[in-house]
Amino acid sequence: MAAQTDDSGPVLPPAIESAWGLRERPPKGPRPGMSVSTIVDAAVRVADADGLAAVSMSRVAKELGAATMALYRYVGSKDELLLLMVDTGYGPSPGPPPPETDWRAGLTRWAWAEHDVLRRRTWLLHVPISGPPITPQQLGWMEDGLRCLDGTTLGEGEKMSTLLLITGYVRNEATLTSQIAEGAQASGLTPSEMMPAYSRMLARLIDPARFPALHRVLSAGVINQDDDPDDEFVFGLDRILDGVEALMERRAG
Amino acid sequence: MAAQTDDSGPVLPPAIESAWGLRERPPKGPRPGMSVSTIVDAAVRVADADGLAAVSMSRVAKELGAATMALYRYVGSKDELLLLMVDTGYGPSPGPPPPETDWRAGLTRWAWAEHDVLRRRTWLLHVPISGPPITPQQLGWMEDGLRCLDGTTLGEGEKMSTLLLITGYVRNEATLTSQIAEGAQASGLTPSEMMPAYSRMLARLIDPARFPALHRVLSAGVINQDDDPDDEFVFGLDRILDGVEALMERRAG
């Protein structure tokens, strides 16, 4: 409650302050023609349509019918814009777990929510993130995840570690899946042709004597079959949750 | 063994073929002044010294005393160079598990090996990877990981999933750790000042009514304490391995 005006720690970039709703418009000067959120929304629109690589300051400005340099009145740098894009790209958190939900169902729901976002907006995976979360929605996601673990035997630090474990897993899984899709698109193949093509390439490169285990996997046809990628997701998630459950049981004694 | 000249599947970029040792020098023409590996080594040297952002074609060329465009005789594009940088950046795989090692100890060793590489060369985390692994060393790592799971009750597909789970975890953990370090450096703070500063910032932003669980974590001082980051790493890894172990026991009956 002792939030003094400044001096209290490191300074937040203006654009992030405005994302938190702190920061009123100064009384003087001309009325701003746009706002931080207008810009971020436009940038997100560009990323949704043409990918993150298409997001340049001039492209975003064109989207708004403004000049490139006008954006810099609102955003300190492109990196700052990217940070804000992530925030609105993730969107609102899935909300606290419904009542009567046990931790496992709650975290599963939470993981699927992030999974769905990342499947819809794969460009989120390409944003080079450069620091711990400080934007409102990001922290909202954290909050909702933590609530799933309320009432468990885990300590506060362990709860946090568990969430990081899961969110990391979800990101990773989404990254692999989207890489396959992008690789396919780049080669002019359909996604279903991709894995067989990859499998064939490996078969040509891999010497069974030097890579026996890999050769065995390949022969088993594991890589060929295009099973539902959601099955793969479920496998890893269940492994992690099993591991967390084992810890809880050990804690409970 | 039926490797015809071409037509067998998608074509590999020339530079990757030379990474596999296929590809002899054509008999005609002037003797090349450099080689793919000379270039990749130089690029790795630049990345080690000044980070991935410093790796530009002109910078690498300068490192070699060559002209920028000379590099394009050896690598098809910068992306291709990055792919090869990842390969030599990871370096040789840790080797198969020592005899008499059980799967858990083997995978732990494997995970720590990657962990150590990523701690030493954080730029590896910043390379936008765009496809499944096809370079020799990468597949060597996979091979060694798979060998740890030889003789377990897991199916081939499950072995692969387990490895992806672990390598994803290691990457994720390394990413978070390096982000803290980089964020600190960018703010002109020492790494040990970073987390307290972050904690103070969160305390200023977070409304306890809207973020009760997060507030509780913050109050517990979880974020403040700079405990050994290796402890965090061990926590997650043990959770995952516990989960895999649980699956094995269920399989065994």
Next chain:
DNA sequence: GCTGTTATGCGTAGACCATACGCAGAACTA
């Protein structure tokens, strides 16, 4: 040894990119 073929090194130039700086004018206060 001469000629034709082929590969290398690399200079030039084009198309982008982020962004520092400074100016004209709008909207407010006094």
Next chain:
DNA sequence: TAGTTCTGCGTATGGTCTACGCATAACAGC
């Protein structure tokens, strides 16, 4: 009405990757 402050944005700088084409070096066959 004068002064202040903020907006929009034009210009310019220095960086990026890379397409193209030319001169030259090294070999194969005659």
